[in-house]
Amino acid sequence: MRIESIETIPYAIDYARPLRFASGEVLVADHVLVRVTTSDGVVGIADAPPRPYTYGETQASIVATIRDRFAPAIVGLDVSDRDRIRSIMRRTVHNDVAKGAIDIAVWDAYAKTLGVGVSSLLGGWSDRVPVAHMLGFCTPDEGVAEAEELRERHGIAAFKVKVGRQPIEQDLALVEALRERLPADTVLYVDANRGWSANQAIAALPRLEGAGVISFEEPCDAAEAMGRRRLAQHSRIPIVGDESVPTPGDAARELQSGGCHSVSIKTARGGFTNATQVLGLADGLGVDVFMGNQIDTQLGTAATLAFAASHEATAARPAELSNYLDMADDLIAEPLEIVEGRMRVPSGPGVGVVIDEEKLDRYRVDR
Ligand code: MUC
Ligand code: MG
Structure with a gap:
């Protein structure tokens, strides 16, 4: 047509x-x-x-x-x-x-x-995906309250915590409070959106490790190439490239130069075709991928969900699918649903939302 x-x-x-x-x-x-x-x-x-x-x-x-x-x-x-x-x-x-x-x-x-559904065309691996939520800058009390509410209402047990503030102490205290006050099986990872220098990120590593953080996204600007490589060499926590790796070429360069160990895949930048290529590259190089969120609406989330569900590597770990919950309203006729911490791919054709x-x-x- x-x-x-x-x-x-x-x-x-x-x-x-x-x-x-x-x-x-x-x-x-x-x-x-x-x-x-x-x-x-x-x-x-x-x-x-x-x-x-x-x-x-x-x-x-x-x-x-x-x-x-x-x-x-x-x-x-x-x-x-x-x-x-x-x-x-x-x-x-x-x-x-x-x-x-x-x-x-x-x-x-x-x-x-x-x-047919887009998800079945792309790979058709699963019909549902575990959900991770992004917590923005907040105090320890606010972060714990928000995470507890999301767990109680939706069963969400994985949180990406935004860090990258100055001084670094306030973010480390937030991450430690989440680890101490949330149930022990809570998955925590952090994203500094380039807010720290490489040296600050290196200084933060022992406490992030102590808090059981599973990954560390864009700790500093990837353009700080030497510092970022030194950080990646120091870190036992996988360093994840996000805004530094929008295309397969960027991801290849960043991974091969040692600036990161894993990559975030976001359908909002480049769509399903680009995401498929980044995933293939990661698969070939043997690195992990994380399904990220571009602070998506439900329509954007439906696209992330369609891709995440369609492949073994992306459906395996929590995908960032829930930040539309923070919006006052949406454009979608039938809201997406999170049940026991998982989101099911809508059954309609295409990405499945109207x-x-x-x-x-x-x-x-x-x-
Ligand atoms: C993220 O993972 O960085 C914040 C800025 C952006 O482009 O995406 C979000 C989430
Ligand atoms: Mg990010």
């Missing part, structure tokens, strides 16, 4: 509980809904979450890049031409979130055309 149109709809929904971290904060989901419509009327959807402090893209830049560069080159192709679409988008550097949304919306439309048109009307900002 021919791709007839690619629409971009900017919208804004507040966060009831904003997320703060070393590189920025999210108070409002000022995202872009991307819709790909085919000649037989199938509509593929995807969410594009701008993260200016991570990738340099904004809501306006995502709309303009898709409208002015990608859509004119892609409209008219067949919805099954996924690698041609990847090749076209690759001619433009960066803009990973804009590229990701087009890729996901095309996969969604393709799977809907075939009448937009509530009345909500889209309420939250869109282009009228």
Whole structure:
């Protein structure tokens, strides 16, 4: 089926509980809904979450890049031409979130055309995935209360703790409090979003190890190459590349230069096609992957879930699927559900979620 149109709809929904971290904060989901419509009327959807402090893209830049560069080159192709679409988008550097949304919306439309779930097309490993939640900057009491509430209501027992503040002591005290006050089987890992220097991260290692942290994401800027390599050599906790490894090329360079031991995979940057390539690279090199979260809405989460469930390596450990719980509302008609700490892939075709048109009307900002 021919791709007839690619629409971009900017919208804004507040966060009831904003997320703060070393590189920025999210108070409002000022995202872009991307819709790909085919000649037989199938509509593929995807969410594009701008993260200016991570990738340099904004809501306006995502709309303009898709409208002015990608859509004119892609409209008219067949919805099954996924690698041609990847090749076209690759001619433009960066803009990973804009590229990701087009890729996901095309996969969604393709799977809907075939009448199957995206997850089964990608690999079909499992129908559910354990959930991890990201805790933003907070005090020990706030962090423990939030984690306890998530465990009680949803059974979530894995938490990524945002660190990277100055002085480092407050984050170490937070991680230690979570370890001491939460049940012993709680999985804890940390993400500094480049907030510390390599030396600060090295100084933090003994206490993070003592708290049983299972991984340490973007401890310092990967551009601090010598320091980062020294840290990775020192650390018994796996160092995970996230914003330093958006593409397979970045992941290969970072892993082979010794800057990290594992990589985070995020469908929001680069889509399913890029995620598949990063996963293949990690598999070949024998390194672990973590399914990350771009502070996603339910639509974005459904894409992460579809990918996470589709492969053995990504379904094996908790995936970051729950931060939409912090939003005041969403665009989705039927909410995703977390039961006993797991999220099940919705049974519908494509990524399996449907937009509530009345909500889209309420939250869109282009009228
Ligand atoms: C994360 O893992 O870093 C924060 C910034 C961003 O781009 O993604 C989030 C989560
Ligand atoms: Mg991260």
